[in-house]
Amino acid sequence: MTQRATKRPEEFKKPAHWTNDPAPKPQAAKEQADPDGLSPTRYGDWVRKGIAVDF
Structure with missing residues (x-):
């Protein structure tokens, strides 16, 4: 099993x-x-030109 590195290489600059x-x-x-009325994020539907659209 390969050991996990616990330190950054010496040449690493933050x-x-x-x-x-x-x-x-x-x-x-x-x-x-x-x-425009009821919030679509609360009720789940958007109303566009009188038509309910559910995403």
């Missing part, structure tokens, strides 16, 4: 954009009024 900071927490979703 890119300038790498950081050890944790990823930022996601922001809460904002509720927005739907100007």
Whole structure:
């Protein structure tokens, strides 16, 4: 069985954009009024020219 590498090679240089900071927490979703009626993400159907379309 081949051993797994636990260290980077000596010649490896860390890119300038790498950081050890944790990823930022996601922001809460904002509720927005739907100007065309019911939200398709909530009810599962889009209405286009009077016809319900389900993806």
